[in-house]
Amino acid sequence: MSNPSPDIAVVVTGVANLASVLAAWRRLGASPRVTEDPDEVRRADRVELPGVGSFGAAMERLRATGLDAALSERVAAGRPTLAICVGLQVLCDASEESPGVTGLGLVPGTVGRFPGSVRVPQFGWNGVEAPTGGPVESGYAYFANSYRLPVAPAGWTAAMTDHGGPFVSALWRGDVLACQYHPELSGAWGLGMLSRWLKGEVVQGGAR
Amino acid sequence: MITARIIPCLDVRDGRIVKGIRFQGLQDAGDPAERAAAYEAQGADELVILDVSATTEGRKTAAETVRRVRDVLSIPLTVGGGVRSVEDARRLLDAGADKVAVNTAAVRDPSLITAIAERFGRQCAILALDAAARPGGGWEVVVSSGVERTGMDAIAWAREAVARGAGEIVLTSWDRDGTRQGYDLDLLAAASSAVAVPIVASGGVNSAEHLLQGLRAGADAVLAASIFHYGETTVGEVKAYLADHGIEVRL
Numbered sequence: 220m221s222n223p224s225p226d227i228a229v230v231v232t233g234v235a236n237l238a239s240v241l242a243a244w245r246r247l248g249a250s251p252r253v254t255e256d257p258d259e260v261r262r263a264d265r266v267e268l269p270g271v272g273s274f275g276a277a278m279e280r281l282r283a284t285g286l287d288a289a290l291s292e293r294v295a296a297g298r299p300t301l302a303i304c305v306g307l308q309v310l311c312d313a314s315e316e317s318p319g320v321t322g323l324g325l326v327p328g329t330v331g332r333f334p335g336s337v338r339v340p341q342f343g344w345n346g347v348e349a350p351t352g353g354p355v356e357s358g359y360a361y362f363a364n365s366y367r368l369p370v371a372p373a374g375w376t377a378a379m380t381d382h383g384g385p386f387v388s389a390l391w392r393g394d395v396l397a398c399q400y401h402p403e404l405s406g407a408w409g410l411g412m413l414s415r416w417l418k419g420e421v422v423q424g425g426a427r
Numbered sequence: 428m429i430t431a432r433i434i435p436c437l438d439v440r441d442g443r444i445v446k447g448i449r450f451q452g453l454q455d456a457g458d459p460a461e462r463a464a465a466y467e468a469q470g471a472d473e474l475v476i477l478d479v480s481a482t483t484e485g486r487k488t489a490a491e492t493v494r495r496v497r498d499v500l501s502i503p504l505t506v507g508g509g510v511r512s513v514e515d516a517r518r519l520l521d522a523g524a525d526k527v528a529v530n531t532a533a534v535r536d537p538s539l540i541t542a543i544a545e546r547f548g549r550q551c552a553i554l555a556l557d558a559a560a561r562p563g564g565g566w567e568v569v570v571s572s573g574v575e576r577t578g579m580d581a582i583a584w585a586r587e588a589v590a591r592g593a594g595e596i597v598l599t600s601w602d603r604d605g606t607r608q609g610y611d612l613d614l615l616a617a618a619s620s621a622v623a624v625p626i627v628a629s630g631g632v633n634s635a636e637h638l639l640q641g642l643r644a645g646a647d648a649v650l651a652a653s654i655f656h657y658g659e660t661t662v663g664e665v666k667a668y669l670a671d672h673g674i675e676v677r678l
Contacts, residue, residue: 236547238523239504242497272548335623338429338647340550340594342625344472344677345429359430359677361472361503363525363550363594382429404503404525406467 497523
Protein backbone atom coordinates (compact mmCIF):
# COMPACT_ATOMS: atom_id res chain seq x y z
CA MET A 220 0.00 0.00 0.00
CA SER A 221 1.46 3.37 -1.02
CA ASN A 222 0.21 5.10 2.10
CA PRO A 223 0.67 2.97 5.22
CA SER A 224 -2.32 4.45 7.01
CA PRO A 225 -4.78 6.17 4.67
CA ASP A 226 -7.17 8.60 6.27
CA ILE A 227 -10.89 7.97 5.83
CA ALA A 228 -13.79 10.00 7.17
CA VAL A 229 -16.80 7.76 7.79
CA VAL A 230 -20.02 9.75 7.86
CA VAL A 231 -22.18 9.08 10.91
CA THR A 232 -25.85 9.23 10.11
CA GLY A 233 -27.22 8.30 13.50
CA VAL A 234 -28.83 4.98 12.67
CA ALA A 235 -26.05 3.12 10.89
CA ASN A 236 -24.21 0.28 12.56
CA LEU A 237 -20.58 1.20 12.00
CA ALA A 238 -18.71 -1.59 13.81
CA SER A 239 -18.32 -3.82 10.74
CA VAL A 240 -17.37 -0.88 8.51
CA LEU A 241 -14.66 0.33 10.89
CA ALA A 242 -13.33 -3.18 11.52
CA ALA A 243 -12.92 -3.75 7.77
CA TRP A 244 -10.91 -0.55 7.31
CA ARG A 245 -8.67 -1.44 10.23
CA ARG A 246 -8.01 -4.86 8.75
CA LEU A 247 -6.85 -3.05 5.58
CA GLY A 248 -4.46 -0.87 7.61
CA ALA A 249 -6.51 2.31 7.27
CA SER A 250 -7.39 4.73 10.08
CA PRO A 251 -11.11 5.43 9.86
CA ARG A 252 -12.59 8.26 11.89
CA VAL A 253 -16.26 9.00 12.23
CA THR A 254 -17.65 12.45 11.60
CA GLU A 255 -20.87 14.37 11.16
CA ASP A 256 -19.13 17.63 10.30
CA PRO A 257 -19.74 18.88 6.72
CA ASP A 258 -16.43 20.76 6.65
CA GLU A 259 -14.54 17.63 7.60
CA VAL A 260 -16.39 15.79 4.84
CA ARG A 261 -15.31 18.55 2.42
CA ARG A 262 -11.65 18.38 3.55
CA ALA A 263 -11.12 14.63 3.93
CA ASP A 264 -9.07 12.75 1.34
CA ARG A 265 -11.55 9.89 1.37
CA VAL A 266 -15.12 9.77 2.58
CA GLU A 267 -17.41 6.82 3.13
CA LEU A 268 -21.18 7.11 3.46
CA PRO A 269 -22.15 3.77 5.02
CA GLY A 270 -25.48 1.99 4.88
CA VAL A 271 -28.16 3.58 7.01
CA GLY A 272 -31.81 2.93 7.95
CA SER A 273 -34.54 4.13 5.63
CA PHE A 274 -34.16 6.46 2.64
CA GLY A 275 -36.31 9.13 4.30
CA ALA A 276 -34.51 8.99 7.66
CA ALA A 277 -31.12 9.18 5.94
CA MET A 278 -32.07 12.19 3.82
CA GLU A 279 -33.59 13.97 6.79
CA ARG A 280 -30.39 13.51 8.75
CA LEU A 281 -28.13 14.55 5.84
CA ARG A 282 -30.17 17.75 5.34
CA ALA A 283 -30.33 18.58 9.06
CA THR A 284 -26.54 18.36 9.37
CA GLY A 285 -25.66 20.06 6.09
CA LEU A 286 -23.93 16.88 4.95
CA ASP A 287 -26.16 16.82 1.84
CA ALA A 288 -24.33 19.80 0.32
CA ALA A 289 -20.88 18.57 1.37
CA LEU A 290 -21.46 15.13 -0.16
CA SER A 291 -22.99 16.59 -3.33
CA GLU A 292 -19.93 18.80 -3.86
CA ARG A 293 -17.57 15.84 -3.45
CA VAL A 294 -19.51 13.62 -5.84
CA ALA A 295 -19.91 16.37 -8.42
CA ALA A 296 -16.14 17.02 -8.29
CA GLY A 297 -15.38 13.29 -8.56
CA ARG A 298 -13.44 13.24 -5.29
CA PRO A 299 -12.88 9.85 -3.57
CA THR A 300 -16.24 8.99 -2.09
CA LEU A 301 -17.68 5.57 -1.30
CA ALA A 302 -21.42 5.11 -0.70
CA ILE A 303 -22.82 1.84 0.65
CA CYS A 304 -26.35 0.36 0.52
CA VAL A 305 -28.81 3.17 1.34
CA GLY A 306 -25.78 5.42 0.73
CA LEU A 307 -26.10 4.50 -2.96
CA GLN A 308 -29.84 5.06 -2.90
CA VAL A 309 -29.68 8.61 -1.49
CA LEU A 310 -27.49 9.60 -4.45
CA CYS A 311 -30.55 8.96 -6.65
CA ASP A 312 -33.57 11.19 -7.32
CA ALA A 313 -36.10 9.48 -5.02
CA SER A 314 -37.21 6.16 -3.53
CA GLU A 315 -40.51 4.31 -3.29
CA GLU A 316 -39.54 3.64 0.33
CA SER A 317 -40.13 7.27 1.29
CA PRO A 318 -42.58 8.91 -1.13
CA GLY A 319 -42.25 12.67 -1.35
CA VAL A 320 -38.65 12.74 -0.09
CA THR A 321 -36.11 14.08 -2.58
CA GLY A 322 -32.71 12.39 -2.84
CA LEU A 323 -29.41 14.08 -3.63
CA GLY A 324 -30.20 13.77 -7.36
CA LEU A 325 -26.61 13.00 -8.37
CA VAL A 326 -27.53 9.70 -10.01
CA PRO A 327 -30.58 9.78 -12.30
CA GLY A 328 -33.30 7.31 -11.38
CA THR A 329 -35.82 6.29 -8.76
CA VAL A 330 -35.19 3.48 -6.30
CA GLY A 331 -37.99 0.89 -6.13
CA ARG A 332 -38.96 -2.16 -4.09
CA PHE A 333 -38.08 -5.68 -5.22
CA PRO A 334 -41.05 -7.48 -6.84
CA GLY A 335 -43.25 -9.74 -4.72
CA SER A 336 -42.03 -12.83 -6.61
CA VAL A 337 -38.77 -12.98 -4.61
CA ARG A 338 -37.75 -12.94 -0.93
CA VAL A 339 -37.77 -9.44 0.52
CA PRO A 340 -35.54 -8.33 2.17
CA GLN A 341 -32.90 -9.75 -0.13
CA PHE A 342 -30.57 -11.27 2.45
CA GLY A 343 -27.46 -13.06 1.31
CA TRP A 344 -24.82 -13.50 -1.36
CA ASN A 345 -25.69 -12.76 -4.94
CA GLY A 346 -23.67 -12.68 -8.14
CA VAL A 347 -22.28 -9.34 -9.35
CA GLU A 348 -21.63 -8.93 -13.09
CA ALA A 349 -19.17 -6.10 -13.61
CA PRO A 350 -17.53 -4.70 -16.75
CA THR A 351 -13.77 -5.22 -16.68
CA GLY A 352 -11.33 -2.43 -15.86
CA GLY A 353 -13.34 -0.81 -13.07
CA PRO A 354 -13.10 -0.96 -9.27
CA VAL A 355 -15.61 -3.79 -8.99
CA GLU A 356 -14.84 -7.33 -10.12
CA SER A 357 -17.45 -9.91 -10.99
CA GLY A 358 -18.07 -12.21 -8.03
CA TYR A 359 -20.35 -12.73 -5.05
CA ALA A 360 -21.36 -9.89 -2.74
CA TYR A 361 -23.44 -9.78 0.45
CA PHE A 362 -26.74 -7.88 0.19
CA ALA A 363 -29.30 -6.84 2.83
CA ASN A 364 -31.90 -4.67 1.10
CA SER A 365 -35.56 -4.40 0.19
CA TYR A 366 -35.16 -1.55 -2.34
CA ARG A 367 -32.88 -1.16 -5.35
CA LEU A 368 -32.16 0.96 -8.44
CA PRO A 369 -33.58 -1.10 -11.32
CA VAL A 370 -31.95 0.60 -14.31
CA ALA A 371 -28.30 1.49 -14.96
CA PRO A 372 -28.13 5.30 -14.81
CA ALA A 373 -26.85 7.44 -17.68
CA GLY A 374 -23.42 8.93 -17.08
CA TRP A 375 -22.24 6.15 -14.74
CA THR A 376 -20.71 2.73 -15.24
CA ALA A 377 -22.74 0.03 -13.51
CA ALA A 378 -22.38 -3.54 -12.28
CA MET A 379 -25.61 -5.52 -12.30
CA THR A 380 -27.18 -8.30 -10.19
CA ASP A 381 -30.41 -10.26 -10.48
CA HIS A 382 -33.11 -10.65 -7.82
CA GLY A 383 -36.51 -10.88 -9.47
CA GLY A 384 -34.99 -9.00 -12.42
CA PRO A 385 -31.80 -6.99 -12.90
CA PHE A 386 -30.79 -4.19 -10.57
CA VAL A 387 -27.76 -1.94 -10.09
CA SER A 388 -25.38 -3.55 -7.58
CA ALA A 389 -22.63 -0.95 -8.02
CA LEU A 390 -21.95 2.20 -10.00
CA TRP A 391 -18.93 4.41 -10.40
CA ARG A 392 -17.51 7.48 -12.07
CA GLY A 393 -14.02 8.76 -11.40
CA ASP A 394 -13.18 8.15 -7.75
CA VAL A 395 -16.83 8.01 -6.75
CA LEU A 396 -18.03 4.47 -6.09
CA ALA A 397 -21.42 3.39 -4.80
CA CYS A 398 -22.51 -0.17 -4.07
CA GLN A 399 -25.80 -1.68 -3.02
CA TYR A 400 -24.04 -4.61 -1.30
CA HIS A 401 -21.95 -4.46 1.84
CA PRO A 402 -18.28 -4.81 0.87
CA GLU A 403 -17.30 -4.89 4.55
CA LEU A 404 -19.36 -8.10 4.88
CA SER A 405 -18.45 -9.61 1.51
CA GLY A 406 -15.41 -11.57 2.65
CA ALA A 407 -12.12 -11.43 0.73
CA TRP A 408 -13.92 -10.22 -2.42
CA GLY A 409 -15.33 -7.20 -0.57
CA LEU A 410 -12.03 -6.39 1.12
CA GLY A 411 -10.40 -6.49 -2.32
CA MET A 412 -12.80 -3.84 -3.60
CA LEU A 413 -12.27 -1.65 -0.54
CA SER A 414 -8.52 -2.02 -0.92
CA ARG A 415 -8.59 -0.95 -4.59
CA TRP A 416 -10.74 2.09 -3.78
CA LEU A 417 -8.39 2.93 -0.92
CA LYS A 418 -5.40 2.90 -3.25
CA GLY A 419 -7.21 5.00 -5.85
CA GLU A 420 -7.22 2.20 -8.39
CA VAL A 421 -10.73 3.07 -9.47
CA VAL A 422 -10.45 5.71 -12.15
CA GLN A 423 -10.36 3.39 -15.16
CA GLY A 424 -13.49 2.28 -16.96
CA GLY A 425 -15.65 5.12 -15.72
CA ALA A 426 -17.86 7.05 -18.07
CA ARG A 427 -16.63 10.59 -17.56
CA MET B 428 -29.69 -15.32 -8.39
CA ILE B 429 -29.27 -15.28 -4.64
CA THR B 430 -27.30 -18.23 -3.31
CA ALA B 431 -28.15 -20.60 -0.47
CA ARG B 432 -26.32 -19.58 2.68
CA ILE B 433 -24.38 -21.98 4.90
CA ILE B 434 -24.24 -20.62 8.45
CA PRO B 435 -22.19 -22.21 11.22
CA CYS B 436 -23.56 -21.42 14.66
CA LEU B 437 -21.42 -20.90 17.72
CA ASP B 438 -23.19 -21.49 21.02
CA VAL B 439 -21.14 -19.41 23.42
CA ARG B 440 -21.09 -19.36 27.20
CA ASP B 441 -18.67 -17.29 29.25
CA GLY B 442 -16.53 -16.61 26.18
CA ARG B 443 -16.15 -20.24 25.07
CA ILE B 444 -17.99 -22.28 22.45
CA VAL B 445 -20.26 -24.96 23.85
CA LYS B 446 -22.66 -27.30 22.15
CA GLY B 447 -25.35 -29.25 23.94
CA ILE B 448 -28.15 -31.62 23.18
CA ARG B 449 -31.62 -30.11 23.48
CA PHE B 450 -30.12 -27.01 25.05
CA GLN B 451 -28.57 -29.07 27.89
CA GLY B 452 -25.40 -31.05 28.57
CA LEU B 453 -22.94 -28.44 27.31
CA GLN B 454 -19.45 -29.43 26.14
CA ASP B 455 -16.50 -27.10 25.40
CA ALA B 456 -15.69 -26.77 21.67
CA GLY B 457 -13.14 -23.97 21.54
CA ASP B 458 -12.42 -20.27 21.12
CA PRO B 459 -15.07 -18.24 19.22
CA ALA B 460 -12.71 -15.90 17.32
CA GLU B 461 -10.48 -18.76 16.18
CA ARG B 462 -13.45 -20.79 15.02
CA ALA B 463 -15.06 -17.78 13.33
CA ALA B 464 -11.93 -17.06 11.27
CA ALA B 465 -11.63 -20.74 10.36
CA TYR B 466 -15.24 -20.87 9.18
CA GLU B 467 -14.86 -17.76 7.03
CA ALA B 468 -11.77 -19.29 5.45
CA GLN B 469 -13.76 -22.47 4.73
CA GLY B 470 -16.38 -20.43 2.87
CA ALA B 471 -19.05 -19.81 5.51
CA ASP B 472 -21.56 -17.24 4.22
CA GLU B 473 -22.47 -15.88 7.61
CA LEU B 474 -22.00 -16.67 11.27
CA VAL B 475 -24.41 -16.88 14.19
CA ILE B 476 -23.35 -16.52 17.80
CA LEU B 477 -25.90 -17.71 20.31
CA ASP B 478 -25.08 -16.59 23.83
CA VAL B 479 -26.27 -19.26 26.24
CA SER B 480 -24.83 -17.60 29.34
CA ALA B 481 -27.27 -17.63 32.20
CA THR B 482 -25.92 -14.68 34.15
CA THR B 483 -25.45 -10.92 33.81
CA GLU B 484 -21.71 -11.47 34.11
CA GLY B 485 -21.86 -13.94 31.23
CA ARG B 486 -23.74 -11.43 29.08
CA LYS B 487 -20.98 -8.85 29.49
CA THR B 488 -18.57 -11.49 28.27
CA ALA B 489 -20.82 -11.99 25.22
CA ALA B 490 -20.33 -8.39 24.02
CA GLU B 491 -16.58 -8.84 24.42
CA THR B 492 -16.74 -12.09 22.45
CA VAL B 493 -18.64 -10.30 19.66
CA ARG B 494 -15.94 -7.62 19.58
CA ARG B 495 -13.16 -10.20 19.27
CA VAL B 496 -15.00 -12.07 16.53
CA ARG B 497 -15.78 -8.85 14.60
CA ASP B 498 -12.10 -7.93 14.53
CA VAL B 499 -11.30 -11.01 12.45
CA LEU B 500 -14.56 -11.52 10.55
CA SER B 501 -15.48 -10.12 7.09
CA ILE B 502 -18.85 -11.85 6.74
CA PRO B 503 -22.17 -11.03 8.45
CA LEU B 504 -22.61 -11.83 12.12
CA THR B 505 -25.94 -12.45 13.86
CA VAL B 506 -25.99 -12.51 17.65
CA GLY B 507 -28.79 -13.84 19.81
CA GLY B 508 -29.45 -15.06 23.31
CA GLY B 509 -30.95 -13.06 26.14
CA VAL B 510 -31.76 -9.93 24.11
CA ARG B 511 -34.55 -8.28 26.12
CA SER B 512 -34.47 -4.63 25.08
CA VAL B 513 -33.43 -2.14 22.43
CA GLU B 514 -30.52 -1.32 24.71
CA ASP B 515 -29.37 -4.98 24.71
CA ALA B 516 -29.57 -4.93 20.90
CA ARG B 517 -27.64 -1.69 20.67
CA ARG B 518 -24.85 -3.05 22.87
CA LEU B 519 -24.41 -6.09 20.60
CA LEU B 520 -24.60 -4.02 17.39
CA ASP B 521 -22.03 -1.59 18.77
CA ALA B 522 -19.78 -4.52 19.60
CA GLY B 523 -19.91 -5.67 15.97
CA ALA B 524 -23.06 -7.70 15.35
CA ASP B 525 -24.82 -6.98 12.03
CA LYS B 526 -28.12 -8.49 13.12
CA VAL B 527 -29.65 -9.23 16.50
CA ALA B 528 -31.96 -12.17 17.15
CA VAL B 529 -34.77 -11.96 19.68
CA ASN B 530 -36.62 -14.97 21.04
CA THR B 531 -38.26 -15.30 24.47
CA ALA B 532 -38.46 -11.57 25.16
CA ALA B 533 -40.24 -10.97 21.84
CA VAL B 534 -42.83 -13.64 22.66
CA ARG B 535 -43.48 -11.93 26.00
CA ASP B 536 -43.56 -8.48 24.38
CA PRO B 537 -43.87 -8.49 20.56
CA SER B 538 -43.36 -4.70 20.43
CA LEU B 539 -39.64 -5.43 21.02
CA ILE B 540 -39.38 -6.53 17.36
CA THR B 541 -41.03 -3.31 16.18
CA ALA B 542 -38.77 -1.23 18.38
CA ILE B 543 -35.56 -2.86 17.12
CA ALA B 544 -36.70 -2.69 13.48
CA GLU B 545 -37.61 0.99 13.79
CA ARG B 546 -34.40 1.91 15.59
CA PHE B 547 -31.88 -0.08 13.54
CA GLY B 548 -33.77 -1.19 10.42
CA ARG B 549 -35.53 -4.46 9.76
CA GLN B 550 -32.35 -5.96 8.34
CA CYS B 551 -31.10 -5.94 11.96
CA ALA B 552 -34.24 -7.45 13.49
CA ILE B 553 -34.11 -11.25 13.40
CA LEU B 554 -36.66 -13.54 15.03
CA ALA B 555 -35.33 -16.72 16.58
CA LEU B 556 -38.32 -19.01 16.66
CA ASP B 557 -38.15 -22.33 18.52
CA ALA B 558 -41.04 -24.59 17.56
CA ALA B 559 -42.19 -27.95 18.88
CA ALA B 560 -44.58 -30.29 17.10
CA ARG B 561 -48.05 -30.62 18.61
CA PRO B 562 -49.45 -34.12 19.01
CA GLY B 563 -52.50 -33.18 16.95
CA GLY B 564 -50.51 -31.51 14.16
CA GLY B 565 -48.91 -28.11 13.66
CA TRP B 566 -46.30 -26.54 15.90
CA GLU B 567 -46.25 -24.37 18.99
CA VAL B 568 -43.73 -21.80 20.13
CA VAL B 569 -41.42 -22.86 22.94
CA VAL B 570 -39.37 -20.35 24.96
CA SER B 571 -36.84 -20.17 27.77
CA SER B 572 -34.47 -22.59 26.03
CA GLY B 573 -37.25 -25.08 25.46
CA VAL B 574 -38.41 -25.22 29.06
CA GLU B 575 -41.75 -23.52 28.46
CA ARG B 576 -44.41 -24.39 25.88
CA THR B 577 -46.48 -21.30 25.13
CA GLY B 578 -49.47 -22.75 23.29
CA MET B 579 -48.92 -20.10 20.57
CA ASP B 580 -49.13 -21.35 16.99
CA ALA B 581 -45.61 -21.12 15.53
CA ILE B 582 -46.66 -20.22 11.98
CA ALA B 583 -49.06 -17.51 13.19
CA TRP B 584 -46.25 -16.09 15.34
CA ALA B 585 -43.89 -16.07 12.34
CA ARG B 586 -46.47 -14.04 10.39
CA GLU B 587 -47.01 -11.60 13.24
CA ALA B 588 -43.28 -11.10 13.81
CA VAL B 589 -42.74 -10.28 10.12
CA ALA B 590 -45.67 -7.85 10.17
CA ARG B 591 -43.96 -6.21 13.18
CA GLY B 592 -40.68 -5.80 11.31
CA ALA B 593 -38.66 -9.00 11.58
CA GLY B 594 -36.38 -9.20 8.53
CA GLU B 595 -35.51 -12.87 8.81
CA ILE B 596 -36.46 -15.92 10.87
CA VAL B 597 -34.06 -18.46 12.35
CA LEU B 598 -36.41 -21.41 12.74
CA THR B 599 -35.35 -24.15 15.14
CA SER B 600 -37.17 -27.41 15.58
CA TRP B 601 -37.03 -28.05 19.31
CA ASP B 602 -37.82 -31.72 18.68
CA ARG B 603 -34.80 -32.11 16.42
CA ASP B 604 -32.23 -29.78 17.99
CA GLY B 605 -29.13 -31.71 18.94
CA THR B 606 -30.65 -35.04 17.90
CA ARG B 607 -28.85 -35.27 14.54
CA GLN B 608 -31.98 -36.60 12.83
CA GLY B 609 -32.23 -33.77 10.30
CA TYR B 610 -34.47 -30.69 10.13
CA ASP B 611 -38.22 -30.83 10.60
CA LEU B 612 -38.96 -30.42 6.89
CA ASP B 613 -42.71 -29.96 7.25
CA LEU B 614 -42.11 -27.09 9.66
CA LEU B 615 -39.69 -25.46 7.20
CA ALA B 616 -42.08 -25.80 4.28
CA ALA B 617 -44.97 -24.35 6.28
CA ALA B 618 -42.98 -21.34 7.53
CA SER B 619 -41.32 -20.73 4.18
CA SER B 620 -44.64 -20.41 2.36
CA ALA B 621 -46.24 -18.37 5.17
CA VAL B 622 -43.84 -15.38 5.10
CA ALA B 623 -41.86 -13.40 2.49
CA VAL B 624 -38.71 -12.95 4.56
CA PRO B 625 -35.84 -15.48 4.42
CA ILE B 626 -36.03 -18.59 6.60
CA VAL B 627 -32.88 -19.97 8.21
CA ALA B 628 -33.31 -23.66 9.06
CA SER B 629 -31.89 -24.85 12.36
CA GLY B 630 -31.89 -27.87 14.63
CA GLY B 631 -30.95 -31.49 14.06
CA VAL B 632 -28.33 -31.55 11.32
CA ASN B 633 -25.96 -34.50 11.06
CA SER B 634 -24.91 -34.45 7.40
CA ALA B 635 -24.68 -32.45 4.18
CA GLU B 636 -27.69 -34.40 3.02
CA HIS B 637 -29.72 -32.90 5.86
CA LEU B 638 -28.72 -29.41 4.70
CA LEU B 639 -29.79 -30.27 1.15
CA GLN B 640 -33.17 -31.49 2.44
CA GLY B 641 -33.65 -28.23 4.35
CA LEU B 642 -32.94 -26.09 1.29
CA ARG B 643 -35.22 -28.19 -0.89
CA ALA B 644 -37.98 -27.87 1.71
CA GLY B 645 -37.90 -24.10 1.30
CA ALA B 646 -35.18 -22.76 3.60
CA ASP B 647 -33.09 -19.89 2.22
CA ALA B 648 -30.19 -20.62 4.52
CA VAL B 649 -29.12 -23.53 6.70
CA LEU B 650 -27.57 -23.30 10.11
CA ALA B 651 -25.55 -26.04 11.76
CA ALA B 652 -23.24 -26.35 14.73
CA SER B 653 -22.03 -29.84 15.64
CA ILE B 654 -21.09 -31.13 12.19
CA PHE B 655 -18.66 -28.26 11.74
CA HIS B 656 -17.37 -27.93 15.31
CA TYR B 657 -16.10 -31.44 15.69
CA GLY B 658 -14.34 -31.47 12.33
CA GLU B 659 -16.66 -34.06 10.80
CA THR B 660 -16.92 -31.94 7.69
CA THR B 661 -16.01 -28.44 6.48
CA VAL B 662 -18.20 -25.70 5.05
CA GLY B 663 -16.32 -26.10 1.76
CA GLU B 664 -17.08 -29.82 1.55
CA VAL B 665 -20.73 -29.18 2.30
CA LYS B 666 -20.93 -26.50 -0.40
CA ALA B 667 -19.33 -28.77 -2.98
CA TYR B 668 -21.90 -31.44 -2.14
CA LEU B 669 -24.78 -28.96 -2.45
CA ALA B 670 -23.46 -27.62 -5.78
CA ASP B 671 -23.25 -31.21 -7.08
CA HIS B 672 -26.93 -31.55 -6.20
CA GLY B 673 -28.06 -28.47 -8.10
CA ILE B 674 -28.10 -25.91 -5.27
CA GLU B 675 -26.55 -22.55 -6.15
CA VAL B 676 -23.90 -21.68 -3.56
CA ARG B 677 -21.05 -19.18 -3.34
CA LEU B 678 -17.89 -21.18 -4.08
